[in-house]
Amino acid sequence: MKKNEKLWFLGIVAVLLVIFTFTDLQISKAVYNPQSGYGHFFEVFGELPGALIAVFSLAALITTGKYNVKWKAILLNIIFGVLLIIFSFMAAIMPMNYLGGIKAPVAGILAAVYAIAALWITKILSKEESKSLRQAAIIGILTFVAAIVVINIIKMFWGRLRFRSMEAPYNEFSLWFIPQGLTTNNEYMSFPSGHSANSAVIMWVTLLPTFVTSLRGKEKHLKVIAGTWIAMVMISRVIMGAHFASDVTMGATISIVSFYLISKWVKKNTSHVESESKGKVIKG
Incomplete structure (x- = not known):
């Protein structure tokens, strides 16, 4: 993101938050x-792309791994393998939470399909663009983890009641910038929006041209696709009463900012995360 784009983005976010202070x-x-089909669809599938990006990223870390120490190769592949299983199950379970409950056999099958497909695709891609793929993978997994960790920590300390749990005359409504206290009650975790944050991980698709040659020159199109998905998820969460407009704005903003900060850091430190440059190389 160029400097002028950053200023425009942050400026728009600031204006929206001011507006939503008075209109939330x-x-x-x-x-x-709450009966909206549109709202329900994105409630179920809005976070899925972000989870699948995490699965793909972990698979890529396995298929692109090259190390000059055997024990390091074994250890890291075990760690990435375990995380791949965990995040594959997460991707399988996320939609089920809103489709009548978790069905273990179905979740297991879906998780296996996600993991195997990701390993197969990344293995093919790694033959030509190994370094770029690994760099994108590091950005992908760090962005997804940052979205989950940061958002949930803020939620617990903010304690904002969701609109769907309020009754007229809405005396329990609170302004977005005023924390209401520590909570573990999900209905008091309106700010910021987790769905919006997780959906914004889809900004990662703008990195696809770095390792998929057929997509080079399509960066603007990918930004439009990512932005459209994020906006549709944000709107759906307000329609469902799960969040206020300020909640979804802040949720998406946190992930988008995290994505660009992590991307900048990873690209700057490529030599430290791609592979060992000297000695005997052992493929992971």
């Missing part, structure tokens, strides 16, 4: 519809 409640009252 009115917007939610106007659009709330």
